Amino acid sequence: MSAGTRGRPSGLVIGSLVAISFGTVFVLVNSGGLDAPWPLVLRVAGLLVAVLLLVTLFRVAGRETSAPQREAAGFMDRRYWLVVALEAVALLGGLSVINNVLDRPAVAVAWVAVVVGVHFFGLAHVWWMPLYRWLGAVMAALGLAGFVVHALGAGAGTVGLISGVGCGAALFAAVALALRDAVRRAAA
Template sequence: MTGQNDNRRLSGLMIGSLVALSFGTVFVMVNSADLPAPWRLVIRVVALLIAAVLLVRLFRTERAVAPTRESDIRGFADRRYWYAVLGEIIALFGGLYVINGVLKKPEVAVAWVVIVVGVHFLPLAWAWRLPLFYWVGGVMTVLGVAGFLAYAAGASAGTVGLIAGVGSGFTLYAAVLMGIRDAHARARRPDRNVV
């Protein structure tokens, strides 16, 4: 089937959603490993089903929704994006070195990763004018802090992984769903079709 969108580049919705679905699935799969049976399997199956449904909806949305008009947002070419990524890399590996190498507390490594990833969404929300990223960054940061607090209260590594890691995976799935919903809402209001 041919259509008006066949030869255009992938949209920001498509690229961002594919990244979110990938990282969300990794967060869930890796951080559910320490959970007891049957919960580990149940959470993983539910996550894979959600990811598959979202992927189908994403491709349908990409085909059905007209591309947005050009804007001054430069995406990955934006210098602010690369500053955010550089800060994320430094904070991520520096913090993991301290947590794993100095403090010898690998149980909270995922909580640190989630905080860093969450915080990195905040400058991207500003640079790309994506209010959804404020929500994603805020929720992930709170989940990371909650993972640290749970550990301080005596929670196991599995519980920390469930709160910070699995919670963040499902947060990324929710972000994809909200992005799809927003794309459909913009398509119904062509006068506001600017990113």
């Protein structure tokens, strides 16, 4: 995204839809290990935030024009696929070790958060999106925090809250910031 271009940046809709989807999954899947009523509260809150973001996204997208395309070809860029391939290898390899060798399934979501966070650094470079560096740093930190609290004796529910629900909230926040920036650029 270029700060000087007018209109919404290319990829705003697709990127936001992906982030809202994965944010919702992070919240729904990883809130289940908490004591009642928290799973229901977090799931309802996550769904409400997702709906609010979707409504806002389609309002913003409906009134703005796309910014000019840059050199990168989005999902067609081979660098994107390299980042995704490395992410898949790290996810599958790490989860195999965590679950089958170390027998520590409680930290699986922490590993997912670290890997997904790191992959955003690659995407930030490929797509010229500084926001992705911040998102990547936050998600990786939430993943590392999950490992730390587990090492200190916390259970799977706490790890899921920090590394899973926390990453869902981070993805939602990134969409909200991208939408805010798109509205500001359009008004400039």
